[in-house]
Amino acid sequence: MQNPSSFYKEQLKKHNTESKRIYKQMGLFSVLRLSVFVMAAFGIYLTFQNWQTAVIISVFGITIFLFLLSRYTDLKAQRFLHKRLAIINEEELKIASGDFHNRPNGSQFQNPKHYYSLDIDLFGRGSFFQFINRTTIKEGTETLVKQLLANDTSNIAARQEAVKELAALPEWRQHYSGVAQGVDIEHSAKSVIKWLKDYQPFLSTTLYWLTIVFSIVSVTIVALGILEIIPIKYAGYWLLFGLAITGKYLKKINNVAQNTEKAKDTFRQYALLLKQIEQKEFLSQLLKEQQQKIQSEDLKASQIFSKFSKALDALDNRNNFISAIFGNGYLLWDIRQTYHVEQWINTYADKVETWFEVVTFFDAYNSLGNYAFNHQQFTYPIITNENATISAKDLGHPLLKPEKRINSDLELNEEQFFIITGANMAGKSTFLRTVALHIVMANVGLPICAKQSKYKPIKLITSMRTTDSLTDDSSYFFSELTRLKFVVDTVEKDKNYFVILDEILKGTNSTDKAIGSRKFVEKLVKLNATGIIATHDLSLTKIEAELEAVKNYFFDAEIKNDELFFDYKLKQGVCQNMNASFLLKTMDIV
Template structure:
């Protein structure tokens, strides 16, 4: 099986070859359009005295030119998609080389009040979200952020199957993202949905048939005029009647046209995304459920959205100089297309939200599938329901470069609490975030960075990074107490895995020792499970009285006046601290 790096390199070569071919076709298309224009301009000039032939050549010239413009536009779209595909694969190669800090980091999702996201660097610069995220749509990005922070422990096996399937569907994932990247959204999808739901129709029902009849009469008058059967005044008068009808509704038509012109690109690309989803073959029930949400229609969702997009495009033709004015006066074009758009919205507005949600689902889960593809050495946790909450071998933090990583094995059971001690920089905080990320990733359905993993699903809650707030007039100590109170309240209602880093830092040593001990006793008595890291060795004495508490540590050694870390997770209590050594080593204090 090819490595991800080889796959991406092959894809770039493939798409660059196709791009070169498309560029040649675009040049030929431009030359052909110019030739058609020159030929029909010459014919109109040469036969200028013959009204019938001139009108025929003008009609054929416009029709031919519009066809070639449409074909040229399709080629431009294909060119843009190929450029997007090349860029996607180049990005993946950079990420494999640990160069991902230019990607969107999701800082807008940072929430200090969340159960765990702030503490584990889920969002923000150099975050897990930045490493994982490949969404192309703003709504898909929001969906991915919601998934990662949801603390949802249901359907994990189904999620795993869906992600594993998407991991293998690299062409589906990349084409989806390339098309989605071409959405030039000026208005958020949520606002579009609100507008569709609240829209009030204004075109009378008579326009279901009036434009067609009016067009037939206009065509008949045009033929009669070309054959000199009628005076041109009749034709001009009929044109004026058409414009009077259009003028009565022109303000509302222009408002409708302006708004739909802003969202047309969204619908144009979304119908391609729906078509891609509809034609994909999914075996995982988790993915099939989403696909079936758009299959359960008398007519395919992609075709319905394509019709709507084309009708918007047709309405926009009224803005084409001379041509737009002519079709408006002779065919009541504006009201014809406005009526069709209103009828479409009336029949399908309640389905659009469902379609958008399916698109957001695949935009978000494609990122998860891509992560699984890039990390084929990771393992999908074996989901079970027993006393073991988390048992892993060779576990490591996913954002640490594999060449620098030190792996650890551990097992923590239900109603068990680890107290972890260790010197500064020995690896305690990294270990806490490793465990936290493993739980979050397992709940989402992702593979975890370990050789093996057994997991009994549980929600996560943490207190590792407390900050004071001048704006809220909250001191550091009060903020920390508020966070601990939040944890105590939450575990009354649900089962959580609790991770704490150096609690009660804002008070004196004696008070901290007493308070920390009482808090740990409270958590143990509530039958909770978790980990607490501390520099307070007195807290380790709790293990002598409460068998649920286990002591572990990370060590540091001073060898030849240099500090050495092995980053190994060990049983027992740390005996080597390094604060005094570091103060002396950095010349902060005297030897």
């Protein structure tokens, strides 16, 4: 694959150049439109006495003017697409430099009751979500969030193949995002789906055919009136009759029009995105399965959506005063177009949700593919059934810059529990989040920040960050106990969880904490749990001598010439150097 930085710079230059070129073309078409208008007006003025010639000039002038206007509109849409694509590449270059903290951070998705979302900086400022998210539609964002929170250990290999394939398609992914950003949607796909499912039709087929017959009669009466075969007033009476028929259904038609107005932009956007999916030939099984969901026996899903979008546009013409009066008076326009809308709903309403889900799936997976493309030096974990739950070389935190990141090896077997000690700021908490993200990323199908990794799929549960709750009237300590009970209850039901704990029982005295922490670790080991606990309490490390499943590891700190040094490397054994007193003294606190 191409170098990401080079690719983004090339694409940025390309789309900026195209945008400028198209802008010049738009200027030319503006001049041509004005010229045609002026020449047509002048021609009509010169031939005003000969109305037949004036009409011919008018028709030709309007035809050419509308053609130029249509071409100008197309060029305008193309230019906006290139401008959006240029912005996408600008953003990628900024994010690569570490400037991503002003992007949507997903803090609304934080959930203290989830298995791990609050503890591992998955959401919020500077979070993994903020770094990875490239979704362009609301439902796509929600799908990406569901993937990150799913704790799903099935079909990881299939997800990896899908991510790999999308990673190798950067231009297609960017074009998908650029198209998605081209339509502003005020109403969610969920609200549109609900309306379609709940809709009750009120127009019969008989009434529709009545509109056809009525239109033929209308044309006949108007023609006879113009030819003075019958008094022209009958055309006026017929107009009022048509308006009366339309008026009988006006309230229900207005309700349909209000709802379709909300849905119109949604269908326009999704039709464009479905077309992008249909036109691409995918190889990975997961992407092919999604693509097959939008296949239809007769028309493609994008064509079906476009057809509905056109029906909605036709109904929207009722907002034009002339169309509303003469269209409904002579053609029963609103009734006819509402019938078309109802027929579409009857035929396709049950399929829309699936088609929408395919669009949001690709929107979410484009973020995963983009991440893999940007981190080609990362590795996809080899999925295994061997004893080692995680066997990683040079494992690091994916959000740390390479020049600042210190990697460590990790070999942790099933039903093994590590106790990690270390001084303050030595890297314990960062390492815990590194391991947690390895599990989350591997389960989603992403490459992880390591030189190589073997991984036996496992779900994640954590207790690292506890807060008291005024709303629930619970203290910090009670909140922590509730969380620890949740951990135990979960592991008792299913031992296929990787448990990560950071300094538990902080809300009690040191003696009580030491006793409680020891009993809790012993409980987890008895349940054959797999995991890691970080602690400052060195007495907890004595468990290693008593329980074979427990192993001690540490992060070291060294004081040299009154300066504190960290190497941030995981080592086997127990930490001997603590630094709280030194830091208090160094910072002139004591």
